[in-house]
Amino acid sequence: MMLQTAFGLALVIGILFLAAYLLRRLNGGRGFGSNGPLRVVGGLMIGTRERIVLVEIEDTWIVVGVVPGQIRTLHTLPKGELQAPGEREKPFSQWLKQIAERKNEGR
Incomplete structure (x- = not known):
């Protein structure tokens, strides 16, 4: 049994x-x-539980910060083409710092 x-x-x-x-x-x-209109283009782990994600919705890209219990829009931009890692004009960290400084100036 x-x-x-x-x-x-x-x-x-x-x-x-x-x-x-x-x-x-x-x-x-x-x-x-x-299969819907939302597509994750890429992401970057910032810490053990924090990440930045690039989401595509129709003709718009949205940069989203994701932490436990919260999702926040960091930047919105028109859809573009991703460049190969060797072809980037600036590293992502410099671009993110520039966006954060621009956001802090607006306060």
């Missing part, structure tokens, strides 16, 4: 893992609802 219960439990867990694997393969590794 105990062996049948253990075998049944292992079978159910195996089916769950197989279903998750198949869903991931069929969906291309993306989450549900990824």
